[in-house]
Structures are given as C-alpha cells and as structure tokens.
Amino acid sequence: MSKPYRLTCALFIFILLLAPFQILAIEADSTAKDDHSGHFDYFLNSKKRGERLFKGLTRTPVEWQSCVSCHNIDYIDTLNWNPSAQDIAGTFANKSIAEFRSVLMSPLGKKMEESHQNYAFSDEELGYIKTYLQELNSSVLYETKPKVNNLIVFFFLGALITLALVDLVFTKKIKYKIIPVLIFVFAFGYQIQMLAEGAMALGRKQNYAPIQPIKFSHKIHATDNKIDCRYCHTTVDDSKSAGIPHVNLCLNCHVIVREGTNSGKFEINKIHASIDNNTPVEWIRIHKLPDHVFFSHAQHANVGKRDCQECHGLVEEMHVVKQVEDLSMGWCLDCHDKTAVDFRENGYYSESFKKLHEKLTSGAIDSVRVTDVGGRECARCHY
Amino acid sequence: MKKYWKSLTELKNGENSVPDQPMPKGNLEQILDIFDKNENDSKSNRRDFLKLCGFSLAISTVVASCENSVQKAIPYLIKPEEITPGKANYYASSFAKGSDYCSVLIKTREGRPIKIEGNDLSSVTNGGTSSRVQASVLDLYDTSRYKHAKKGNQKLSWEELDKTIKEELTRLKNANEPVVLLTSSIYSPSTERIIQKFIVQYPNVKWVQYDSQSATALIEANQMCFGKAGIADYRFDYADKIVSFDADFLGTWLMPVEHIRQYTKKRKLSDGNTSMSHHTQVESRLSLTGSNADKRIPVKPSEQKFLIAQLYNEILKLAGKETYSLPASNTDIQEIAKDLWAHKGKSLVISGSNDAYVQVVVNAINFELENYGSTLRVDKQLHTSKAIASEMDQVLADMKSGKLKGIISYGVNPVFDYPKGKEFADAVKKVAFSVAMDEVPNETTALMSFVAPDNHFLESWNDFEPKTNRYSLMQPGIRPLFDTRQFQSSLLSWMGEDVNYLTFIKNHWEKNMYPMQTAYPNFTTFWKHTLQQGVFEPSIKSVFDTRFNFAGISNVVNQFSKPNDSKGVELQLYESIAIGDGRMANNPWLQEMPDPVTKICWDNYLCVSPKQAEEMMLETGDVVDLNSKLKLPVYILPGQAYNTVSIAKGYGRQLCGVVGKNVGVNVNALLASNDDFLGDVKLSKTGEKYDLAMTQTHHSMEGRAIVREAGLEEYKKNPSAGNESHHAYENANIYEKPKFPNHHWGLVVDLNSCVGCGACSIACQSENNVPVVGKKEVIRAHEMSWIRIDRYFSGDEINPDVSFQPVMCQHCDNAPCENVCPVAATNHSSEGLNQMAYNRCIGTRYCGNNCPYKVRRFNWFDYTKADSIPNNLHDVAEMTIDLKRMVLNPDVTVRAKGVIEKCSLCVQRIQEGKLNAKIEGRKVKDGEIKTACEQACPSGAIIFGDLNDKESKLVKETSSKRNYHLLEEIHTLPSVSYLTKIRNKKMNHS
Secondary structure, X not given: OOHHHHHHHHHHHHHHHXXXXXXXXXXXXXXXXXXXXXXXXXXXXXXXXXXXXXXXXXOOOOOOXXXXXXXXXXXXXXXXXXOOHHHHHHXXXXXXXXXXXXXXXXXXXXXXXXXXXXXXXXXXXXXXXHHHHHHHHOOOOOOOOOHHHHHHHHHHHHHHHHHXXXXXXXXXXXXXXXXXXXXXXXXXXXXXXXXXXHHHHOOOOOOOOOOOOOOOOHHHHHHHOOOOHHHHOHHHHOOOOOOOOOHHHHHHHHOOOOOEOOOEOHHHXXXXXXXXXXXXXXXXXXXXXXXXXXXXXXXXXXXXXXXXXXXXXXXXXXXXXXXOOOOOHHHXXXXXXXXXXXXXXXXXXXXXXXXXXXXHXXXXXXXXXXXXXXXXXXXXXXX | OOOEEOOHHHHHHOOOOOOOOOOOOOHHHHHHHHHOOOOOOOOOOHHHHHHHHHHHHHHHHHHHHOOOOOOEEOOOOOOOOOOOOOOEEEEEEEEEEOOEEEEEEEEEEOOEEEEEEEOOOOOOOOOOOOHHHHHHHHHHOOOOOOOOOEEOOEEOOHHHHHHHHHHHHHHHHHOOOOEEEEEOOOOOHHHHHHHXXXXXXXXXXXXXXXXXXXXXXXXXXXXXXXXXXXEEEEOHHHOOEEEEEOOOOOOOOOOHHHHXXXXXXXXXXXXXXXXXXXXXEEEOOOOHHHHHOOEEEEOOHHHHHHHHHHHHHHHHHHHOOOOOOOOOOOHHHHHHHHHHHHOOOOEEEEEOOOOHHHHHHHHHHHHHOOOEOOOEEEEEEEOOOOOOHHHHHHHHHHHHHOOOOEEEEEOOOHHHHOOOHHHHHHHHHHOOEEEEOOOOOOOOHHHOOEEOOOOOHHHOOEEEEEEXXXXXXXXXXXXXXXXXXXXXXXXXXXXXXXXXXXXXXXXXXXXXXXXXXXXXXXXXHHHHHHHHHOEEOOOOOOOOOOOOOOOOHHHHHHHOOOOOOOOOEEEEEEEEOOOEOOOOOOOHHHHOOOOOOOOEEOOOOEEEOHHHHHHHOOOOOEEEEEOOOEEEEEEEOOOOOOOEEEEEEOOOEOOOOOOXXXXXXXXXXXXXXXXXOEEEEOEEEEEEEOOOEEOHHHOOOOOOOOOOEEEHHHHHHOOOOOOOOOOOOOOOOOOOOOOOXXXXXXXXXXXXXXXXXXXXXXXXXHHOOOOOOOHHHHHOOOOOOOOEEEEEEEOOOOOOEEEEEEEOOOOXXXXXXXXXXXXXXXXXXXXXXXXXXXXXXXXXXXXXXXXXXXXXXEOOOEOXXXXXXXXXXXXXXXXXXXXXXXXXXXXXXOOOOOOEEOOOOOHHHHHHHHHHHHHHOOOOOXXXXXXXXXXXXXXXXXXXXXXXXXXXXXHHHHOOOOEEOOOHHHOOOOOEEEEOXXXXXXXXXX
C-alpha cells in the first residue's frame, strides 16, 4: 500500500479506537466517585444523615413532608416554583444554624408556612441537613444531554464502513459485491447527514430554556400583572441592545411586593440579596447572535415597529423563557423578504428613496419590502 | 508626465528591474516557518506533516464535540443614568503626554474607552489629532503599567507609602537637605498651583522641568529680544511665505497638530480661492515638513547659522538699513529674502535650532519683516514646553556631588533620553530618597526606591493651558484600572491636604477662570458647560508692544558670519513621527506605523544620502559602524544632504513592556542637549546585513498617473492642470451598471491638504480592530493596515519632490474583486459600498489578487484571538490578552484567521448615522457621518459623504476640475476620488 493511504487508514482506525475509550473513561469516572466505604461510618457521617433526613428516609412524623418532595435535588425539565436544594444551599451557605432554624421552622411566607407546619427538627438534625446541603452547594443543575447515543451510532456506522471496505478490498468473504457497497453507501450517507445536521445546529439554540438564577416568570409579570415589555427592557427603542433590567429597576415594585404567589419569598429575596451584597444577577443568556452579526433592537422595534413577539415568541405566556425561533440567517431573511417598510410615515425612507416613493404614491406598487431598500445586503448586518 | 520612482533601485535600474529578493516561499513553508525556531534550515519534513495532521485532527475533534457554552448576561446592579448598553458615550477631555497636547473626545462603550477623537471646539487643535493621540487609548490597557505602589520590588499600600514619604520629606525638610521635583513641562494651572503649595510646605524642594526635546533656545531668545520668556504663538494660517530652517513643524516641532491645521488651511484651493502660501524648507534630512515644502534646500546642519545670518543681512539690505559685511549670499537666499520682503507682515521665518543666538537672529528677521502681531505673537504663548536645559545639568551636577538628598520624578525618563543618561543613572542610584511617579516602568523609575504610580490620562482629572488663555479640561473616561493614584493627588496627600484633586481644580477654576467670563451666572453651570465642551477660551484682548531690543545682535551676526568649511560627515538626531521621544514605544500601533517618508516601521536606522551611499558602496539594509560606538542599518534617503546622516531618537528602550523593548538602538547619548548636530562622524561598512521592515516596496503602481500634480501657475491658468487625461468608457461593463436609489457613499482625498502624517491610519486601526502583525510579518508584506499612505519620490534623487497619497479601498462600482469571489463574500451594496462578509469568506485570496489598488489584506494568522484555536495565534504585541482586547470596537467583527479584510468606509458609522436619521424620521444630514480617518485628519484632507446628495460638501469637491480617480483607465469606477496636488512652484515635467 502507498504511504499516504496507510497513514489515512491508521488515523481513521485510531479515531475509531480512541473515541469509545473516552466515553468509557467518563463512565468509569462517575462510578468511582460513589464509593461505598462511607457505609461503615454511617453513624459518624453527618452528611449521609443529612441526606437521609432531606430525602425523608429516616423515621419522621407522617404529616411532615420530606424536603425533597418540594426541593428537587436533580435537574427537572418542568418548572418547580420551590427553590431547589442547591438554591437553598447557596443561600444558607454562610448563615448560622439559628438562622437556618428560624427560616425553616417558623417561616414568614404564606406558602412556606403551609408545608413547613409542625416541623420540629432538632438543632443536631438541622446541622446534618445543612452539612448535606453544603455538599450540594458547589454543584450546578444542568441538563445532561443524551448526546452519547448519537456518538455511538456514528462510530458504529464507522466500524461498519471499515468492515465493508476491508471485505470489499481484501477479504472478499461476501459473495455479492453489491452488499458491502450498499452498506458503505448507506452508512456513509447517514454519517454525512448526521454531521450536516450537527454542524447546522452548532451555535443555534432553538428551544433552549435554561434554568435561570431567579425563577422570574414573564407570564406573571407581563400577562397577570400587565406590565409592558418596555417598562423593564428600557433601551429597546434607542440602542442595539434591548437591555436586561438592572436590579434597581426590579426594586421599583419589589420594594413593596416581597412575596410571590408561586414562589413565596425565596426568589424575591434574591433581588434584595443582590442589592445588599452588591453582586449583580448572572442571568443565563438565551438569545444570542454570533459575533459577526450586528443586530439592532432600535432598528427593528422602533423604526421597523416590529412586535417583540415576532422574534421572541409569546414570552408573556412563558414561566420559563425559551428561544422560540432558531435565529438563523434564513429565518432573518425570510422576514426581510416579507415585511413591508413603514414607508409613508418615516421621513427617512420617503425622502431618501424618491423613486420608490413616487411608485408607491402612484399606486404602481402597494408596499415596499425590506428587501427593496437593501435588506438582503451583507453589510447591513455583517461588518 | 512626470516620472515617479518608488525606490532608488528602480531609479537606477529602470522600471522593469526586479529588486534582489529571495525566492518567495510557498504557503505551507511560510506557515511551517512559524513553528520552526531556527529559520535557516527550515524544511518541511514528514514529522512536521504528521504534527500538523495530528494537530488539525485533534482540533477538529475538539471543535466538533464542543457544545454551546453557557453564556451569561449580567446587567448592571444599579445602572448609571448616562449609560445605555450598546450606545457610545463621548466625554470631552485632553490628551497630554510631556509636550504633546491635544483636545480630544473619549469614546466609551459601557464605560470602557475604545477610541480617541479630536475635539472640534478647541481653537488650538481644531478637532485634529495625531497618530500618537489616536494610539494613546491602547496605552490605557498596557500590561506593563504599574499596578500598585512599590518600594523597591515590594508591593506597598498607599497608606504605608504616604506615611513613609511624609516622614522622609519632613526629615529632609528639618535637615534642610535639598530635594528636586523633576517633572516634564507642566502647563496645567492647577498642577502648577499644587506644586507651588508643595514647595511652600517643603521649602527644601526645588522644582525643575525637563523636556527631552527642549525649547530652551526659543524661550531664551524671546527673553533676550523682547523681555518676555516663552515660546511665541505661531500662526501659519496667516503666513503667505514660510521659511523654515530645520524646524519640522508639521512633524515634531512644538505643536504639529495645530500647525498642520493652520498650514493646510492656507493652502486649500477651490474654484473661488487660488492663492496658497509658499513654503521653503532649509534642512539636511528629508523631514515630513521638508517633503511638503514647495522648495527644499538641502544643506548641512553646520551651515544653518551662516545662512540665517545671511538672510538677516539680505533683509536688512532690502529694508535699507545698515548691513553687515558678510560673504555674498547665494541666489537661493537672495530669492528667499526678496520673497519674504514682498510678503512683509505676512511671512514667517522659523528655526529648529537649539542655539538661542540663532533664534535671536530669526527673531530679528521676523521683526524686520514686521511679522510680530500677525504671523507670530510674543504676548500669546505656547506653554507646552517650558523646560530650560541648563537646569537639568545643574540637577545632575548636584546629584553627582552628593548635595542632592532626594529626587521625585514625574513624567520624565532622563536615564533614557537625557544625553548624559548613563551618568544620571549612576548618580540617581546614590540619592537616598527617590520617588518615581510615572504610570509605566521605564529606565529611570527602575532606579528609584519608591514608586507612586500615576493614573493613565484616561483615568485622570486635570486642566491645561497649552496656550495663553486657551484652557481645557481633562476628565476620566474610566475609573483607574489598577491601584494607582494621580500625581497631583499624591502631592496633595503628602502635603497633608484632605482634598481630592477634582475639588482642588474646581476651587482653582472658581477663583481664577470663572471671573474671566460673563456668560454664566454661577460657577456650577459654568463648570458643567466647560466640562461638557472640554475647552474654555475666554476672549481677552491684550496689548503688547513688541520691541526688539537686543544690543548684542551685531556680535551674534558677526559670530555667524563665517561660512562653515567643515568637510566631515555630520550627524543629526530627530524624533520620529510615530515614536517621538520614546515614551510611547511600548505601543504596538505606533511601532507598526511606517515612517511617513522612509516607510519603515519597527526600527530606527541611519539615513544616508544617495551620493554618500554610492561612495561607500552602501545599500539599504547594510549595517554600518558609527564612531566605533554603534552599529546601525542604513537607509538611503533621497533628499538627505550630502555628507550628513540622521537617526531617529526614541528607539532602543531597555525597560518597557514586551513591545518596545530592544526595538532599534538608543542614540540619545550621541549628542549634547543643546547641540544641533555632531560633526566629523566616522562611518565604516561592516559587511553585515539587516532586515528593515518596509511597507512601501510592496505597493508599486508603476508608470501610471497615480499622483497627479501641477504647479500653482499652471493651475491658475487651467484648473484641470495635471489632470488632463481622463478615461470614460461607454458600455464597457459586462454586468449591468449598479443603481443607487438612495445613498451612494463616497470619499474624496485632497492631496494638496494631505501632509502624510499618518493620524488616519492609526485612527482606522483603532476604529476597525485592525490587527498588529509584527516586524517579521511586515517584512513578508503581511501588514494589515486598511488605509496606507503611499509616498512617491519624483525628480532628482539629490532633492526629490515627495507626494503622499492615502489609499484605502476605492469602493469601485465595477469592482474587479467582486466578480472573482467564488463564494460571493464580497459584493456591491445598493449604497455603493464594496461589502466584505468575513463569515462568508473562505480565503482564496482571488479578490486580493485581482484588486488593482492592493488594498485587501489577508489574515494569515489569528492576530486578535478571534477564534478559540490556540495554535492559530500569532501575537507579537500581547494583543490577544483580555486586558488589551478591551480596546476592541464592539461594533466591528474581530476577524479570524483565513479571511480577507479591507476598508469598509466605516460602515458601522454609516449604519449608526442612518439609524439615527430613521429614528428621527429624516434624511441623513451632510457631514453627520464621518469616517474614522476623516475625523482624525488634522488637515481636513478627507471628506466623506453621499455622492447622490447634490448639496453635499463631497459633491462640491468632486465636481472640481482637480478631481480624478485612481487608475481610471481600467474602468473600475471608484467611489473614492482624489484632488490633484498643487505645488507652489514651477513644475518641471520631464
């Protein structure tokens, strides 16, 4: 065999071999963490005791709800208005047992009062729970994606292709040549499709709905309480960024509104904590265009008079914000092709595009679309 | 047509000669060169290939498997009222570094300074800037800056430092031991006040000002002649006839930004105005000023005195006064004298000499010509340079003798730029108490025992009086990045005053400046208004009877009356346009800015005249030995006077950040501080070779009418003189001619106004995130500048005519680059822009190859960390670290490796201007949108506008008879056009 050919073969096999090992290695790592030696000093391990208390595995009065029934410790894809265990852990990380007890056993919020009534943990038990929570504090809840499956399929197909090729060129065990050829074509085709799909989805985040640091519900604010989008997103009309409200703006209302219908006091307290501790809220960014795209909210919301919902979906009905559109260039251009420009009202267009304006007034055309004023040109968004 | 030549090789060998250059390397070899440490025997072999294969494989796996990272969106906790995320704020301020001054606007985004622009409201700088002003924003993010106070090499808190220094100062005061406060020229009224108060409190402190380029001669001469020390206020815009003896007033002498504005104002031509000033330059080195002169007389530096004396004598003769017995003047001097006399009261004679007596004679000439009160004034003064050189010598003597017990330095680096720097270094080590108050470490601060680091000017409050009654304020654009404190605040705190510097300035202004005006009823409104404008310029009429009374003038003239007959080679030192005195040497933008005349960057070199080079068999790049002290590469500079050589100062910094360290050679020690030149220099060829990074040889536009020019007389007769040949074709396009229904953006460059200073290129670099590539890459012609200034020599090589021409993308309506792009990454917009979509570009470089103007640049590497692949990086100037990336303009894409880029006509500014018009529902106003180069230009040579707007200034300029396009004959139909250069002299069309 010629040298370059051998080289490519070697490389290919190398990748095939390496990848599954990596996957295995990750799994092995995760099992190794869960060591069982802890069982022997069960009575000494306050963390374990705390965990059992939290999960309601120790004997407690029947009417006591276990903590975990409200405060999730794993990622869940539905909205839980109650704070997760990690959330609680973060809040109480630097607070004393006494404080922890007062919040837990004599709650001030209505919602919490209902579920926490009759709780009578001893200080010792509270200490265990706190130790357990401490452990959770550093971990963050992320959605674990079932991506490995795809990878395994991909490598399986790769192996299949190798076998088919080996048989086709060297061993020739299969009688009909068409079979390995077919296997090769289909497997390879499928791989290409997987790659293409994967590549196209790269950097796009349609349906992305991460857990935010505060369980802020647009439905409650925008629909139930009828707050206008622009009350919080103040710069949408004059800047390229719509603006995420600064914490001080939240306080306009929340200086009075201290308790929510769904989440009680826990989430709203985060706003106050943020101001008190001088730490801004670190939201997870959902809608993000690549760096090489210039997008201006002022152009679209102010000049173009587009509604927020046209791009962001019905945010006012979402408890958890989700990216509705894929924000791809094709999607942008579709809209630029269809949408009519506010030609008569805006002096810029009517005074600058004299010919189009004449046509429009004479009735030769019924509307001017974004494309007609250069809305498909590269340097409108890319520079 | 006049014959232009771009280099001496070409002139000698004819047009088609190919300069000796190594065979070009292939792409892969070039890339592999980077991996190879020893370049001599770099051969790509199998192992390199495997390395690259393995590397690219690893990278592609990493890239393919990476998921979308979680990105945060962090809003303000409490949003400052004036900040709108996504919109820029501008703050009026002042740039001041040593004697460099400019009134500026700081552009900030989300509270982060990203660009400096000129302040139109200032009557001193008139909205102009210089390359150094433009580049100064990068210094804010300099990694080498002091990050906290220090004692020796140890970190010290400000409290500890204050305590120790106060104790030391009090101890020295009680013992009455002299201490020197060594500063650069202070022209800030409040700072001056603080220093005065400081001296009242510590009477043992003596304040000495020191400038590396001292104006002592000018100051002393005015004292001797008119009894008023200081630098006169020069008005080049009132002068019809300018004669400069070795003063590079457009480049480095006194206040170039102001001078360029005044000089070009007098030389702007339009259909209504056909008069312009005449400028004669008498010098040895071809300076920027000399290259713009209508007549240039190359002389040896030693002849200057004699020529000035002769000119004085000729003027006296014309005035009918008693003359001196001097040898008969040559025709040049007679002609100049006649010309000056004809423009009596509207002429100006200046000299760059450091000899006060030379300046006295120059003053006498101006006085005889009745120029005082019109083209120059003694009562109005320039304050930016106040230092008297002899005071510094005294400081050194006191240090050496051990008399001086303490030294506090601020804004100076004498160890580097003082001719006796070495002695200074040895002496300062002996001074027990020494405090440095600079923002960046330098050769001097390193020897000091304490460091009380100053803020960057973009973090500071201050006020200035650069010229009499021309006040300006400096306000911060950002809070101090590091734990630093302003010089003035430090002094206040050492005086035990519990007041911050801003309050001090306000109090000072309330007492002193507020009463100068009547427009504002109370101080608060006055202060707010002034701060918003950046400048305060009360109109105060002053009457000064300028009387020349210097009895010793006859002695001086007689002393100068002997022609110099020295035969040896004379050496002159000069400040380069980009680097200046070297205090900004750590700025990569400036290091990579080619010198306007020699087009060399990242080095200093010995300029040699062509005749001398021939005699010594030298070629550009040969290393010569100078007086057995220094070894320097040679550059053969046409126009350099025979038997003279010159070297730029400011290079060879030993102690600064990674960028400027060991770039070039330090030559400051060669010349005593008040000498103009060094005689009898011995040069010998060493036989070594040195690579100079030159940008010009790569851009030749051979034998075509690129720069068009005419003499003033011809122009007066025929406004289209020199611009006769035009090419227009009917139906020559393959494609349909594009239509521009709305705007048709265009640019016009007035070659008569452009002096070639290069401010535009740095402004562009700052605005458009243009990367720095480093010396090695410049040698390989990989520089990235979007706007370059081509320099052409014409005429004879002893004293050539020089033409400058800024060239950026011409935005052709029939663009050759567009139809060769296989992926349509570059195409034409309906507004006449040649658009470049980086994310679409696949890097075939067909467009760059097909561009007749050679303005397209290719990203051979990832210079600014645009993508996340570490081995793509090529970073010579720390431009990929987070701190320096803060300077990037967030509205412009940071280009990744493998894409072409070029001038976009500042499309981000166009879009912003259009959006503002749309929001207000009106048309775009003419002049509302300004490109970065236009904004920066001190001479107003660049005008941007809408070619479809018939009322616009652009259309007025382009409809002039001087208008032409580059390479019209190839029918590219550019949107950028040029106006012919008119020289105020008879043209020799050979």
